[in-house]
Each structure stands twice: as C-alpha cells, then as structure tokens.
Amino acid sequence: MESLDKQKGVKSLRPSIKAFFKARSVAVFGASTNPRKSGYYLVQNLISHQFPGNIYPINPKGGTLDGLKIYKKLEKISKPIDLAIIFVPNRYIPDILKQCIEKGVKAAIIEAAGFSEVGEKGKDLKDQIVKITDDFRKIRVIGPNCTGITYLKSDGVGIFSSFVPMPKIKQGSTVIISQSGFINGGFLLDNVTRYKRMGLRAVCAIGNKMDVNENALLEFFMKDPEVETIGLYIESFQDVRRLIKLSNQAQNQFGKRVVMLRSGLSERGAQAISSHTGSLGEKSELIKAAIKQSHAIQADDFREFFRILRTLSSLNHWEISPNHTQNVAIITISGGAGAVISDWCEKYNLNIPKLSDETYAGLSKLFPDWMPPNRFGLIDIWPAVENAAGDYQSVVLETLKISLNDPKINGIFMTAFYSQKAWQMDWTKIKKILEKYRKPVFIWLFGEYRDVLKAERIFERMQLPLFRSEHEMVKIYHSIFKRNKG
Amino acid sequence: MESLDKQKGVKSLRPSIKAFFKARSVAVFGASTNPRKSGYYLVQNLISHQFPGNIYPINPKGGTLDGLKIYKKLEKISKPIDLAIIFVPNRYIPDILKQCIEKGVKAAIIEAAGFSEVGEKGKDLKDQIVKITDDFRKIRVIGPNCTGITYLKSDGVGIFSSFVPMPKIKQGSTVIISQSGFINGGFLLDNVTRYKRMGLRAVCAIGNKMDVNENALLEFFMKDPEVETIGLYIESFQDVRRLIKLSNQAQNQFGKRVVMLRSGLSERGAQAISSHTGSLGEKSELIKAAIKQSHAIQADDFREFFRILRTLSSLNHWEISPNHTQNVAIITISGGAGAVISDWCEKYNLNIPKLSDETYAGLSKLFPDWMPPNRFGLIDIWPAVENAAGDYQSVVLETLKISLNDPKINGIFMTAFYSQKAWQMDWTKIKKILEKYRKPVFIWLFGEYRDVLKAERIFERMQLPLFRSEHEMVKIYHSIFKRNKG
Numbered sequence: 001m002e003s004l005d006k007q008k009g010v011k012s013l014r015p016s017i018k019a020f021f022k023a024r025s026v027a028v029f030g031a032s033t034n035p036r037k038s039g040y041y042l043v044q045n046l047i048s049h050q051f052p053g054n055i056y057p058i059n060p061k062g063g064t065l066d067g068l069k070i071y072k073k074l075e076k077i078s079k080p081i082d083l084a085i086i087f088v089p090n091r092y093i094p095d096i097l098k099q100c101i102e103k104g105v106k107a108a109i110i111e112a113a114g115f116s117e118v119g120e121k122g123k124d125l126k127d128q129i130v131k132i133t134d135d136f137r138k139i140r141v142i143g144p145n146c147t148g149i150t151y152l153k154s155d156g157v158g159i160f161s162s163f164v165p166m167p168k169i170k171q172g173s174t175v176i177i178s179q180s181g182f183i184n185g186g187f188l189l190d191n192v193t194r195y196k197r198m199g200l201r202a203v204c205a206i207g208n209k210m211d212v213n214e215n216a217l218l219e220f221f222m223k224d225p226e227v228e229t230i231g232l233y234i235e236s237f238q239d240v241r242r243l244i245k246l247s248n249q250a251q252n253q254f255g256k257r258v259v260m261l262r263s264g265l266s267e268r269g270a271q272a273i274s275s276h277t278g279s280l281g282e283k284s285e286l287i288k289a290a291i292k293q294s295h296a297i298q299a300d301d302f303r304e305f306f307r308i309l310r311t312l313s314s315l316n317h318w319e320i321s322p323n324h325t326q327n328v329a330i331i332t333i334s335g336g337a338g339a340v341i342s343d344w345c346e347k348y349n350l351n352i353p354k355l356s357d358e359t360y361a362g363l364s365k366l367f368p369d370w371m372p373p374n375r376f377g378l379i380d381i382w383p384a385v386e387n388a389a390g391d392y393q394s395v396v397l398e399t400l401k402i403s404l405n406d407p408k409i410n411g412i413f414m415t416a417f418y419s420q421k422a423w424q425m426d427w428t429k430i431k432k433i434l435e436k437y438r439k440p441v442f443i444w445l446f447g448e449y450r451d452v453l454k455a456e457r458i459f460e461r462m463q464l465p466l467f468r469s470e471h472e473m474v475k476i477y478h479s480i481f482k483r484n485k486g
Numbered sequence: 487m488e489s490l491d492k493q494k495g496v497k498s499l500r501p502s503i504k505a506f507f508k509a510r511s512v513a514v515f516g517a518s519t520n521p522r523k524s525g526y527y528l529v530q531n532l533i534s535h536q537f538p539g540n541i542y543p544i545n546p547k548g549g550t551l552d553g554l555k556i557y558k559k560l561e562k563i564s565k566p567i568d569l570a571i572i573f574v575p576n577r578y579i580p581d582i583l584k585q586c587i588e589k590g591v592k593a594a595i596i597e598a599a600g601f602s603e604v605g606e607k608g609k610d611l612k613d614q615i616v617k618i619t620d621d622f623r624k625i626r627v628i629g630p631n632c633t634g635i636t637y638l639k640s641d642g643v644g645i646f647s648s649f650v651p652m653p654k655i656k657q658g659s660t661v662i663i664s665q666s667g668f669i670n671g672g673f674l675l676d677n678v679t680r681y682k683r684m685g686l687r688a689v690c691a692i693g694n695k696m697d698v699n700e701n702a703l704l705e706f707f708m709k710d711p712e713v714e715t716i717g718l719y720i721e722s723f724q725d726v727r728r729l730i731k732l733s734n735q736a737q738n739q740f741g742k743r744v745v746m747l748r749s750g751l752s753e754r755g756a757q758a759i760s761s762h763t764g765s766l767g768e769k770s771e772l773i774k775a776a777i778k779q780s781h782a783i784q785a786d787d788f789r790e791f792f793r794i795l796r797t798l799s800s801l802n803h804w805e806i807s808p809n810h811t812q813n814v815a816i817i818t819i820s821g822g823a824g825a826v827i828s829d830w831c832e833k834y835n836l837n838i839p840k841l842s843d844e845t846y847a848g849l850s851k852l853f854p855d856w857m858p859p860n861r862f863g864l865i866d867i868w869p870a871v872e873n874a875a876g877d878y879q880s881v882v883l884e885t886l887k888i889s890l891n892d893p894k895i896n897g898i899f900m901t902a903f904y905s906q907k908a909w910q911m912d913w914t915k916i917k918k919i920l921e922k923y924r925k926p927v928f929i930w931l932f933g934e935y936r937d938v939l940k941a942e943r944i945f946e947r948m949q950l951p952l953f954r955s956e957h958e959m960v961k962i963y964h965s966i967f968k969r970n971k972g
Binding site: 036037038041089090113114117121164165178179180181182183185186187189190193194233235261263264265266267268269271272273275276277300301302303304333334335336337338339340342343344345346347352370371374376378380382383389390417419421422423444446447448449450452453468469470471472 | 522523524527575576599600603607650651664665666667668669671672673675676679680719721747749750751752753754755757758759761762763786787788789790819820821822823824825826828829830831832833838856857860862864866868869872875876903905907908909930932933934935936938939954955956957958
C-alpha cells in the first residue's frame with residue numbers, strides 16, 4: 001500500500017496501517033516468564049486469542065515461555081516478522097526500531113511511556129524516532145504510551161497487544177479507537193465480563209499517536225463491512241477538520257454509528273491530558289463546536305461511552321432501525337418513576353403521544369373500571385396488575401404487545417419491579433414480542449438485588465441492555481435517536 | 487396531643503401524627519390467608535418486623551393467619567386499637583372509617599386507590615371521608631392510594647404497612663417521605679437488599695395525602711434526634727411556602743440533610759401525577775424556584791435519590807463533616823478517566839489545587855524519574871505502579887495517605903481497577919486510612935465484573951459507597967458539598 005506524501009511533494013512508500021491487522025508473525029520485545037509482570041501477559045494474550053501465525057518472544061535473558069523459545073535478539077529470528085510489540089523502557093526504543101527496520105518489520109506498537117508527555121527529554125526521543133523511521137515511511141508506529149490493538153477476525157483468531165490478562169472476547173461489529181490505554185486493558189476487561197455478548201471487531205489504544213492517529217483508524221474501519229459502530233475516546237484532535245469530515249462520511253456514506261467521548265475540555269483536564277498523552281489542549285468552545293459538527297453521539301464518561309456502545313450493539317443485533325423518531329410510550333409499574341421519566345422525556349424533546357383508539361381499547365380491557373388507563377402513552381400498569389389478581393407477567397407482556405402495535409409509538413421506556421419471591425416474571429418471554437415489532441424497548445429494573453443481578457444476566461444473554469437509572473435510559477435513547485427526530 | 491385549628495378559630499382535638507408511630511395495637515382490614523395476595527404480606531411484614539403490640543387481621547371470611555385469629559369485624563375485637571391499616575376496595579372505606587372512629591382508633595392508613603386521581607367519582611368519596619372524620623379531627627389518615635409507613639424504633643421493633651414481602655431492615659438515621667407508594671415497596675426492597683448497611687428510621691408513602699402531608703411529616707421527623715437525613719419525593723407541594731421554611735429549618739436549626747426528588751415539572755409529567763396521586767401540577771418555573779429556596783439536595787431520578795441518601799448515610803457513619811469545601815484531588819489508575827473527571831470537576835466548580843510541597847515530595851518518592859507526578863492534585867498512579875513492579879495495593883494505599891494528609895485537599899475522587907487475577911487489592915485496608923483523616927473519598931471501580939461485584943459487597947460492609955460512573959461520582963459530591971463551597 002502506498003500513499004502520496006503531499007507535504008514533501010514526493011511519492012513515498014509508506015506502509016499502510018493494514019500492516020497491523022494482517023500481520024502473520026509477531027515479535028514481542030520485553031516478553032517475561034514472570035506471571036507477575038505485564039510482559040508475561042502480552043504473550044499469553046496472543047496465545048489465548050489465537051494469533052494466526054508465529055509468536056516470537058524476545059528478552060536478552062533468553063529461555064522459554066509456555067513452550068515458545070525466547071529469542072535474545074531480533075536478528076536471531078530467521079523467519080520474517082510482520083509486527084513488533086515493544087514493551088521495554090523508552091531508552092531502548094530507538095535501537096529496537098533500527099533493528100526492526102533492518103529486519104523489514106512493517107508495523108510496531110510501542111507501549112512504553114516517557115515521550116512528549118514528560119517534556120523536553122521525551123521530545124528528544126520522539127525526534128530520534130522520526131529520524132530513524134524517516135517520518136514513519138520505513139515502519140508504521142502505534143503509540144508510544146499505549147496498549148496497542150485488539151483485532152478479532154471473523155474466523156475467531158485475533159491480534160492482541162494488551163498486557164492485562166483477558167478472557168476470550170466475542171468477535172462483533174464494534175470498534176473502539178482511544179487515547180486511553182485502559183480501553184485496551186482494564187476497561188476492556190470490565191466490558192467483556194459485564195457485557196459478555198457485545199462483540200468487538202477492534203480496540204485500538206493509540207496513546208501519544210506519534211504516527212497512527214484517530215483519523216487514519218476511523219478511515220480504515222469505516223470501510224470495514226464487518227463494522228457497525230465506531231467509538232472514539234479522544235484527548236486532543238490531530239486534525240479536527242478531517243475528523244469532522246470522516247465522522248460524517250462514516251455515518252452518511254458507510255452507515256456506521258459514531259460515538260465520541262472527548263476529555264481535556266477544562267483547564268485542569270487539558271493539563272491532565274498533557275501529562276497523560278502529551279497532547280495540547282484546545283479552546284473548549286472550539287472543541288465543543290467540532291464535536292457537534294461531527295454528529296457523533298456524545299458520551300459523558302467512560303461508563304456511559306460503553307453503555308452507549310452496548311446499546312447500539314444490541315439495536316444492531318435486534319435489527320432495530322436507527323430511524324425511529326421521538327414518539328415514546330412509558331410502561332411503568334411505579335407511577336412515581338413514570339412521572340420522573342415523563343419529565344426527562346420533555347427535557348430531551350421526546351414526545352409522549354396520545355394513544356390510538358385501538359391501543360386505548362386494548363389497554364382498557366386490562367384495567368379495572370375504577371382506574372382506566374391514561375389517554376396518552378404513559379401507562380401505569382399498577383391497576384391492571386391489581387385487576388389481574390397479581391398476574392404481573394401477563395400484564396407486562398400484554399401491555400408491551402398492545403403498545404408496540406401502535407404505529408404512533410416508536411419506542412418504549414419500561415420500569416419493572418422484579419423479585420422472584422412475589423413478583424415472578426420469566427423475562428425471556430418478552431423476546432418473541434420484541435422480535436415481532438423491532439422497536440427499541442429500554443428497561444430499568446429494580447427489586448430484590450440478587451434477582452436484579454440475575455435478570456441482568458438473562459438480559460445480556462438476550463442481548464438487551466438494562467439501564468441503571470431512569471435518567472440514563474432517557475438520555476441514551478435521546479442520544480441515539482435524536483438525529484432522526486421531527 | 488392537641489392542635490389549634492386556626493381556620494375555624496376553635497380549639498379542636500385533632501390527634502397528633504404521633505399516633506401512627508406510637509401505635510401499640512393494629513387492625514389490618516383486608517388481611518388475606520392467600521400468600522399470592524398482598525393482604526397476606528401486610529400481616530407477614532408486621533410480624534417479621536416485630537410490631538410491638540397486638541396484630542388483629544380482619545376479613546369477613548374469618549379463619550386464622552399464622553396463628554393469629556382473623557376477626558370478621560372490628561367491633562368483635564374487645565381490646566383498644568391504635569392504628570388501622572385499610573387494604574380493601576375504596577367503596578368500603580367510608581363505612582370502615584365510621585367503625586374506626588366509633589372504636590376510638592386514632593390513626594388510619596388507607597392503601598386503596600380510586601380517589602381524586604380518578605376524577606369526579608373519587609372526589610365524592612373524598613368528600614364523604616372529610617365529613618365522616620370531621621375533617622380528620624376524629625381520626626388522622628395517611629393516604630389514600632399509598633403503602634403507608636415503615637418505622638423502625640431503636641429497640642429493633644417496628645411498624646410496617648407495606649404489602650411487598652420485605653427482609654428485616656436495619657434501623658438507622660434516614661427518613662424518606664414520598665408520594666410514590668413504591669418507595670415503601672419495590673424501591674425499598676431494592677435499596678435494603680442493595681445497600682444492606684444503610685439504616686432507616688422511617689419510610690412514609692403518603693399517596694394522595696388527603697390529611698397527613700409532607701410538611702407534617704417533615705416537621706415531625708426534623709425534631710427526631712435519631713434522624714440525620716430526610717429524603718422527599720414529591721409530586722405536588724401541599725403548601726410550598728411552609729415546605730421551604732421547614733426544609734431550611736430542618737437544615738439550619740436541626741442540622742439535618744434534606745434531599746428532594748420532584749416530578750411533575752413537565753406537561754406530561756403533570757398529567758401523569760394527576761392520574762397517579764390526583765395532584766395538580768404547578769408551573770414548573772415556580773416549582774424550580776421553590777426547590778432552590780428549599781436548599782435541599784436535588785436528585786435527578788429515583789436511582790440517584792437513593793444513591794445520595796446512601797452516600798449521606800455513609801458520611802454520617804464515618805463522621806465526615808459536611809463542611810468540606812471544593813478542593814479535591816483525583817487519584818486515578820487511568821489517565822483517561824482522570825481527564826474526564828477533571829472536566830466534570832470544572833463543570834461543577836470543584837477546584838483541583840496545587841499540591842503542597844510536602845505532598846509533592848511524598849508522591850515523588852513513589853514515581854519513577856522518567857514520569858514524576860503532576861504539581862497539582864491530579865494523581866495518575868500508573869507510573870508509580872510500574873515503578874513498584876506492579877505492587878498496586880501499596881501504591882494505592884500510600885497515595886491515599888499522602889493526599890489525605892494534605893490540608894489543601896478536602897476530598898478525593900479515586901478510579902480503581904480491580905481484578906483478583908492480576909490486580910489484587912485488599913480493599914478493607916483503606917479503612918484505617920479513612921478513619922484517620924475523615925475526608926470524603928468517592929471511588930469508581932472497574933475491572934473483572936464478578937470481582938467488582940464482590941468489591942461492592944466489601945465496600946457495603948465498610949459502609950462506603952461505590953459510584954457507578956465518573957460523572958455520577960462528581961455530581962453527587964457536588965450536590966452534597968456545594969452549600970459549603972468558597
């Protein structure tokens with residue numbers, strides 16, 4: 001793959017970033033035989049994620065690691081190497097890069113920190129690297145100060161350069177591009193154990209992005225037909241005009257959803273990111289305008305960022321069109337929670353419509369004479385449950401069916417009480433109904449805590465997200481569907 | 487107890503609302519022997535919460551219920567009755583109230599719905615009741631359309647009028663006054679199983695508040711020395727001037743914390759509460775101004791309402807003064823999460839101060855030469871963990887100690903990664919440090935999901951709240967401490 005280096009006006013052979021993802025052999029600098037050290041898990045994760053090719057651990061001490069020979073030097077390896085994962089102190093990096101270039105390695109992930117984020121000394125190191133690599137024409141670099149990539153191929157094999165012990169991850173359609181290394185480490189572990197069925201295509205932690213940046217990866221993955229959603233955690237934009245263009249193109253031309261969490265908007269936040277990934281902060285008003293123009297779904301923090309990605313993955317799994325508009329109904333077992341959700345709907349410009357005559361007639365059959373349902377889409381099912389002599393489950397299922405059948409209702413917020421002891425409910429029974437209507441149903445569950453945790457696992461198996469609070473439920477619905485309102 | 491009825495200009499004998507809480511005998515209208523019916527759990531909950539006196543189930547069918555004789559009529563009971571819990575269809579209410587008055591019952595909880603929330607017919611019923619009770623001079627009423635009260639006395643006995651099966655609840659210093667019945671039902675079950683160590687003094691679900699309202703209860707409980715925090719969920723203010731006065735008095739004169747969740751601010755929300763508890767909505771701008779003047783901590787939704795109550799209960803347990811101001815430090819294992827928290831701190835006017843020389847010197851010893859700590863209170867401990875050859879626990883404990891010792895730091899936000907496999911940590915070890923400094927330390931934990939759930943239980947045992955997201959952590963800190971900023 002070639003690219004035209006416009007700045008210098010010459011055509012130069014710069015390897016494509018594809019080199020990272022099609023690698024069939026990998027050298028791991030800083031591999032360790034000590035299970036207490038990160039260099040151990042680097043190799044372990046490659047093995048457990050079935051890296052599709054040879055793995056060559058490198059450590060001057062030599063020895064073996066889980067049956068693999070540890071090479072003392074790169075030059076001792078006779079076969080070609082596609083990718084180098086470099087997990088050694090920063091002072092060794094220039095020399096290792098020289099070795100890699102000599103060996104014909106096309107891609108390197110530099111995990112060490114201590115570059116531009118630590119001032120002058122680090123900047124010198126950066127200059128050396130730019131020179132050695134001929135401004136990354138000789139080798140492409142992800143990092144430094146990063147955890148590199150997770151990349152899962154359709155055939156179940158993958159590349160994995162994080163040093164956090166990680167269970168096997170489900171392959172899917174979500175891509176995450178991040179300046180936080182934790183996204184390919186602790187956050188990833190959190191998410192793959194919490195949202196077991198949310199599949200991932202790739203996670204790229206790009207750190208200081210000395211070479212490969214968010215725009216290059218966004219462009220690469222927006223063209224990947226396996227991908228449906230791209231999440232970006234950015235501390236500073238590399239080229240904000242290009243990001244805006246790519247983000248809109250990803251959405252409009254390639255039909256992807258783009259989610260963004262941007263930090264460094266505050267004075268201290270900007271100082272923080274400067275010491276984190278060496279990025280320079282920008283005026284927050286400009287950043288805010290740029291984020292708006294990118295038309296990406298914005299997340300408030302990491303927990304929400306992953307919750308939105310998980311919700312989008314669920315909507316994709318259920319083949320729920322992103323074109324639903326802002327007409328929602330609320331099905332609630334708590335009148336109070338219904339009122340709180342109504343307030344949030346208004347704040348987020350979601351409309352609770354008048355029910356169609358058919359819907360109203362259908363619901364009325366479930367309700368007692370002394371307490372008919374509302375004429376609009378706030379359905380407090382408590383009287384219906386009383387009327388059904390406590391048969392909670394059938395009231396929930398019937399109400400859901402009747403409401404989803406109303407063409408004026410595009411989506412539903414449901415609050416549900418769950419306690420196996422007295423409010424039994426087989427949650428798997430909602431599956432058939434949801435399959436029929438393919439409209440978003442966002443649920444907030446409360447009740448006996450252990451039962452709620454059990455239900456969470458049932459929902460996860462059905463690939464349906466549960467939401468943590470009434471506000472979160474409405475906020476995320478709004479974030480996802482707002483582009484289509486009106 | 488007597489009160490002067492100023493409106494009529496005559497001194498009338500109106501029983502005090504103390505009658506509900508000092509009751510030593512209770513009659514339960516609508517008691518049922520069928521464990522599938524709510525009328526069964528009404529009696530069960532009184533038994534299991536050790537109601538301090540006689541329980542008299544009443545049902546025209548007669549029989550026995552767990553060894554208790556079921557009376558067919560109130561008049562068949564020879565002993566005096568202090569409190570009546572009435573769980574029968576609304577049409578029977580007037581007659582039952584007449585019987586209660588005749589028998590000298592001073593307090594009644596009416597759980598049936600179908601009053602002013604259902605229009606004209608319900609309003610007629612209300613008028614009948616007002617007449618029968620001589621405008622509640624002959625008997626005090628909580629409800630209708632409510633779940634009544636939970637009241638836990640210091641000696642471990644209690645009154646409990648909800649029909650949701652409930653485990654034994656810890657007695658403590660929190661009071662909740664609510665127009666949502668679920669607060670004394672499903673929400674309560676959720677909270678007492680989720681936050682097992684959060685003690686409660688009382689939960690009062692007042693429904694349509696035909697007689698007893700939020701102001702009467704707020705006044706009653708603000709004078710209760712056992713109480714430290716009062717949470718209010720209100721759908722419409724009964725007398726907003728009085729609420730503002732009482733709320734400020736509770737805080738300034740009696741030293742209580744007041745938390746408020748107010749719904750019905752939107753058009754649909756107002757319609758919803760009208761059908762929920764028959765309350766009339768008010769102009770939302772006026773409501774907002776009133777909430778502000780009450781100086782209560784505002785909650786966004788029920789989940790946050792309980793999270794704030796739980797946090798306040800924890801601060802009380804740890805004897806952490808509410809006078810901490812807005813200087814906070816961030817201890818983070820993820821630079822990205824640190825940057826996101828910094829941004830939120832700025833939005834909520836929290837200041838991240840420059841570290842004292844002593845603090846900086848102390849931290850510097852933990853950090854490697856190639857990556858010293860920041861000069862201000864954003865402490866990314868990652869390099870220190872690398873420096874300590876992965877001894878995560880000692881870095882967390884040392885950093886916490888050094889930061890809490892800095893007099894310029896009033897509170898701490900901590901993000902922590904937890905996975906038993908590779909990032910071990912004995913969380914109970916932070917107890918000693920927190921005991922020494924008594925400053926708020928708010929923690930957001932992520933990692934292997936099962937381990938995080940385990941840690942949640944450990945934190946609950948230590949009576950420390952974990953927060954669900956970075957944003958939530960900063961928002962709740964701000965809500966609690968903002969009165970003292972500057």
